[in-house]
Amino acid sequence: MKxxxxxxxxxxxxxxxxxxxxxxxxxxxxxxxxxxxxxDRAADKYIETHxxxxxxxRDEIFYNFKDGxxxxxxxxxxxxxxxxxxxxxSFGKLKQDTYDSIxxxxxxxxxDELREYGATIQRKYNFPYDIxxxxxxxxxxxxxxxxxxxxxxxxKEEVSAEVVxxxxxxxxxxxxxxxxxxxxxxxxxxxxxxxxxxxxIPEENKRPDGETESWQNSLGxxxxxxxxxxxxxLKEFKNIYEEAIRKTKD
Numbered sequence: 001m002k003x004x005x006x007x008x009x010x011x012x013x014x015x016x017x018x019x020x021x022x023x024x025x026x027x028x029x030x031x032x033x034x035x036x037x038x039x040d041r042a043a044d045k046y047i048e049t050h051x052x053x054x055x056x057x058r059d060e061i062f063y064n065f066k067d068g069x070x071x072x073x074x075x076x077x078x079x080x081x082x083x084x085x086x087x088x089x090s091f092g093k094l095k096q097d098t099y100d101s102i103x104x105x106x107x108x109x110x111x112d113e114l115r116e117y118g119a120t121i122q123r124k125y126n127f128p129y130d131i132x133x134x135x136x137x138x139x140x141x142x143x144x145x146x147x148x149x150x151x152x153x154x155x156k157e158e159v160s161a162e163v164v165x166x167x168x169x170x171x172x173x174x175x176x177x178x179x180x181x182x183x184x185x186x187x188x189x190x191x192x193x194x195x196x197x198x199x200x201i202p203e204e205n206k207r208p209d210g211e212t213e214s215w216q217n218s219l220g221x222x223x224x225x226x227x228x229x230x231x232x233x234l235k236e237f238k239n240i241y242e243e244a245i246r247k248t249k250d
Contacts, residue, residue: 036061038092039070046086046094047074054082069095081105081147103141110139110150117152118161125185129165129178136160136195153190160195160223161186170200170219176237179229196229197222 040061047056051074059073069087076082083105087096111134118133136158163182167174175198186193199220207213221241228236 032090035090035092036063036070038090039088040072042088042092042094043072043086051099067096071096079147081109103144103146106144106146106148107139107141110144111135113150114152114159121185121189125188127182127185129163129182131182131185132162132164133191133193134160134162155191157192158194159191160197161193162197162199164199165201166203166206167200167219168203170202170217172219172221172238172241173234175200175219175221176229176232176234179224180232183226183229194226196224196226198224 043058043061047058054074055077056074057077061070061072063069064071064087067087069089071085071087073085074083082102084098084102085096086094086098089095114133114135118131121127122129122131139157161182163178165178178200179196179198183193183196197220199218201212201215201218205212205214205216205218221237222244224237224240227233228240
């Protein structure tokens with residue numbers, strides 16, 4: 001006698017398989033609810049023991065599937081640079097505390113504010129190219145103070161200026177001319193700009209909204225000493241460009 005296929009059992013079995021799959025998917029990306037609860041309680045206890053005096057804002061704990069930790073973000077209500085994370089394993093054991101690296105936030109803020117200062121200069125003088133400022137040397141955290149204010153009118157670090165814009169036909173002579181114009185602007189500030197870089201993008205790569213659609217056929221010259229720009233030394237400027245091209249081919 002031929003058995004009749006049992007659709008009811010089939011769909012029940014399929015539903016169970018799907019439920020198990022969804023459960024594994026949820027745990028893989030969102031963690032185990034029990035482990036989350038253990039980590040949450042451990043975080044409360046750890047904060048109370050070690051950071052009670054910091055007056056912190058505490059985000060909800062979340063599962064970071066990249067490292068497998070249950071993580072909570074903390075930030076001070078009084079200090080803009082005091083932001084750090086705690087990470088716990090599935091048993092509520094502390095695995096990560098980034099408090100000792102909070103000066104990294106000061107470093108990032110310095111670079112962000114310096115770049116914004118470059119954009120402010122660009123707007124102030126109606127310069128038709130983007131100006132991006134950065135420190136020439138990596139800023140060491142030992143030289144920084146948490147929450148310090150940065151005065152770019154009295155900034156001691158050497159600075160590099162990168163200029164980016166569009167051109168009908170990018171060429172080295174135009175690149176140097178644009179850098180000379182940018183140097184005249186930077187000379188009006190108190191910043192010590194010791195290096196210049198430039199990227200000129202063909203106008204055909206410009207989107208209607210003014211953004212870059214493609215970097216194809218762009219021309220870039222990087223880390224040009226300020227005296228070469230100041231003296232408009234086209235020969236040495238071309239040497240820097242050609243040397244960089246040779247290095248990329250080696």
